[in-house]
Amino acid sequence: MNKVSILLAEDDTNLGQLLKSYLSAKEYDTILAIDGAEAMKIFKKEKFSLCLLDVMMPEMDGFTLAREIRTIDPHIPIIFLTAKNLKEDVIEGFKTGADDYLTKPFSMEELIYRIEAILRRSTKRAADVPAAEYTIGKYNFDVTRQLLTYRDQSRKLTTKESELLELLCRHRNEVLERNLALKSIWIDDNYFNARSMDVYITKLRKYLSKDENVEILNIHGKGYKLLC
Amino acid sequence: MNKVSILLAEDDTNLGQLLKSYLSAKEYDTILAIDGAEAMKIFKKEKFSLCLLDVMMPEMDGFTLAREIRTIDPHIPIIFLTAKNLKEDVIEGFKTGADDYLTKPFSMEELIYRIEAILRRSTKRAADVPAAEYTIGKYNFDVTRQLLTYRDQSRKLTTKESELLELLCRHRNEVLERNLALKSIWIDDNYFNARSMDVYITKLRKYLSKDENVEILNIHGKGYKLLC
DNA sequence: TTATTCTGTTAAAATTCGTTAAACGGACGG
DNA sequence: CCGTCCGTTTAACGAATTTTAACAGAATAA
Numbered sequence: 001m002n003k004v005s006i007l008l009a010e011d012d013t014n015l016g017q018l019l020k021s022y023l024s025a026k027e028y029d030t031i032l033a034i035d036g037a038e039a040m041k042i043f044k045k046e047k048f049s050l051c052l053l054d055v056m057m058p059e060m061d062g063f064t065l066a067r068e069i070r071t072i073d074p075h076i077p078i079i080f081l082t083a084k085n086l087k088e089d090v091i092e093g094f095k096t097g098a099d100d101y102l103t104k105p106f107s108m109e110e111l112i113y114r115i116e117a118i119l120r121r122s123t124k125r126a127a128d129v130p131a132a133e134y135t136i137g138k139y140n141f142d143v144t145r146q147l148l149t150y151r152d153q154s155r156k157l158t159t160k161e162s163e164l165l166e167l168l169c170r171h172r173n174e175v176l177e178r179n180l181a182l183k184s185i186w187i188d189d190n191y192f193n194a195r196s197m198d199v200y201i202t203k204l205r206k207y208l209s210k211d212e213n214v215e216i217l218n219i220h221g222k223g224y225k226l227l228c
Numbered sequence: 229m230n231k232v233s234i235l236l237a238e239d240d241t242n243l244g245q246l247l248k249s250y251l252s253a254k255e256y257d258t259i260l261a262i263d264g265a266e267a268m269k270i271f272k273k274e275k276f277s278l279c280l281l282d283v284m285m286p287e288m289d290g291f292t293l294a295r296e297i298r299t300i301d302p303h304i305p306i307i308f309l310t311a312k313n314l315k316e317d318v319i320e321g322f323k324t325g326a327d328d329y330l331t332k333p334f335s336m337e338e339l340i341y342r343i344e345a346i347l348r349r350s351t352k353r354a355a356d357v358p359a360a361e362y363t364i365g366k367y368n369f370d371v372t373r374q375l376l377t378y379r380d381q382s383r384k385l386t387t388k389e390s391e392l393l394e395l396l397c398r399h400r401n402e403v404l405e406r407n408l409a410l411k412s413i414w415i416d417d418n419y420f421n422a423r424s425m426d427v428y429i430t431k432l433r434k435y436l437s438k439d440e441n442v443e444i445l446n447i448h449g450k451g452y453k454l455l456c
Numbered sequence: 457t458t459a460t461t462c463t464g465t466t467a468a469a470a471t472t473c474g475t476t477a478a479a480c481g482g483a484c485g486g
Numbered sequence: 487c488c489g490t491c492c493g494t495t496t497a498a499c500g501a502a503t504t505t506t507a508a509c510a511g512a513a514t515a516a
Contacts, residue, residue, distance in 0.1 A: 077349070094341030099349065100328070113322030121305070121327065121349040144401070144455060146445070158503055159448040194462095196505055202465060218463065220513055386493055422472095424495055430475060446473065448503055 004119060005029040005047065009039035009065060010054045010081065015104075019052070022108050028115075036060025040068055048076065050115065055082040055093070066096045077118045081106075134169040137214035137228045141165060150210050160185065161207075164200050168216065168226040177223040232347060233257040235276045237267035237293060238309065239285045243332075247280070250336050256343075264288025271297055276304065278343065283310040283317065294324045299408040302399050305346045309334075362397040365442035365456045369393060378438050388413065389435075392428050396444065396454040405451040 006028050010016035016032050023030040031046065033039035037059040043051075051069060055062035066078050079100040080093045093101045099118050102111065132143040140149045146162040148155045157165065163185045168176055182189035182197060201216060201224060208214045217225040234256050238244035244260050251258040259274070261267035265287035271279075279297060283290035294306050307328040308321045321329045327346050330339065362369045368377045374390040376383045385393065391413045396404055410417035410425060429444060429452060436442045445453040 090335075090338050091341065094338070094345060097345075097348075098341075099345050100342075107318075110318050110322070113319060114328075117322060117325075117327050118349070120325075121346070145443070159446075159450070160504070192506065195507085198463065199465085199505080201463090205464095220462070388494070420496065423497085426473060427475080427495080429473090433474090446502095448472070 003027070003029055004049045005031070006050050006052055006115075007031055007033065007039060007043055007046075007048045008052045009033045009036060009057060009062065010052075011035050011057045012054070019108075019111075023112075026112060036062065036065040039065055043069055043072065050077045050079070050119065052079050052081060052115075055080050063092060063096050066098070070097055075122075077122050079114065079118070132166075134166075134172075135228075136169065136172075136208065136226070137211035139208060139211060139214065141169065143169075148207060155207060157207075160200055161203060164197070165204055168204070168224065172226045172228055175219050175223050175225050179223075181223065231255075231257055232277045233259070233275065234278050234280055234343075235259055235261065235267060235271055235274075236280045237261045237264060237285060237290065238280075238282045239263055240282070247336075247339075251340075254340060264290065264293040267293055268296055271300070278305045278307070278347065280307050280309060280343075283308055283312070283321070291320060291324050294326070298325060299405075299412055300395075300398070302402065307342065307346070362394075362400075363456075364397065364400075364436065364454070365439035367436060367439060367442065369397065371397075376435055383435060385435075388428055389431060392425070393432055396432070396452065400454045400456055403447050403451050403453050407451075409451065 004027075006023055008016065008019055008023070008030055010019065010032065011034055013034065016034065020030045020032045031042060031048075033042050036057045039053070040060065051066070053062040053065055057065075060068075062080055062082075066080070069076065069078070077099045078097065079102060080098050081102050081104060082093075083104045090101050100114050102114065134141040134143065138150060141147070142149070143162065143166050146157040146159070148157055148165070164181065167181050167184060170176075178194065178197070179189050182193055186193040186196065201218075205216050208216065213228065215227045217227055219225055232255075234251055236244065236247055236251070236258055238247065238260065239262055241262065244262065248258045248260045259270060259276075261270050264285045267281070268288065279294070281290040281293055285293075288296075290308055290310075294308070297304065297306070305327045306325065307330060308326050309330050309332060310317060310321075311332045318329050328342050330342065360370070360372050362371070366378060369375070370377070371390065371394050374385040374387070376385055376393070392409065395409050395412060406422065406425070407417045410421050414421040414424065429446075433444050436444065441456065443455040445455055447453055
């Protein structure tokens, strides 16, 4: 999946920084603009998946900014943030084509979920989009078909093998933490599931042994690192 | 554009009637159910573009209802209505895949705008409204006639074959969970029905074997995924 | 060093799934 | 009413997948 990039326009630097670091922690590439004019400048230069706009800003208010943004990209999802809870304001927001409207104070969790709800809709059919594939050294890994191919030999992976290899690929050349993998694939990171994961690491190592430049490295006490 | 149809589940008859007449005035075909169980019954019989669900209802609460609805149509937009403003509740709502979440009291205008914001996003997608026909690789599947066609050869499917294939199509390229399929088609997800479903999967695999790009993948311990 | 925790590997056990065929039961025509 | 057909369920067995167990070896901290 492509990385999600967010344009955040917020003149309150405290809140702005807070939001930016929170969103970045959630793996959203976030760029912060401190007023409407700057936001517009940045928007013209870069590509974004979604806009998060404060309504009350110096230079250019959120609604005006939204309209200008929409002249460039008429379909980009826009969420307004505002301190006011005025009915007229909310209506005005949706008239400019808002996809959502959040009144301060809101919880970070709710923001994240609303962002995800919108992205789910707008990037939908991502499932029809070309199958996710990884190149692992001389191997090719087709995630959706769970197929690991070396030259002309294909091996059909089981569900667990495939899930684990995909996680390793997503973190390739960096550490995939044990707990993360366990919680993500096995849901629960207890002793037995950890043993089970060991077994799968052994299997994957065997499958990947034909290319000596590919290696699943153990980082003691941390996790594994797929080198390729 | 097709007419927009809304399933409204609201146990407060006053509010329910008010919403229904307001939405109908805005040219949305609206059907009102007075509890979760009735809503589910109606949903199974008719096609809807969007669901508007009260959270607190007798018989079946909104979240449970939403989950059941999503087992049948995993992509239909859902908006929750609630009197509570609890953070936990909002989060729970989005976790079940809500597209929006409105806290009473809200203005009719805001509701309309939120509905339109969601429809704007979701009708961009091609096969959104429950299709009567699916294209599965080189196959064509006519749901109402229960006819599976490959080039010039048509095969009349039995009821169960057809129901299962339709569910797979609605979830195509994503996992259709075993117990969800069982509860939706066989009503009860006991051991024997599960065996029965296996038999039908085998049959469908045979029927679909002429296009090698089409595949019913088993996700061990979870369910099946129709790749096409 | 020594004890302890963590990892690697193999095999057996448990669970889940795939396939074929036979049994069941309702609908239909005679 | 009786047999036949058709869709569905049940049964039986084998295969695939995942988990558990057992033991050996490595890495680390005290």
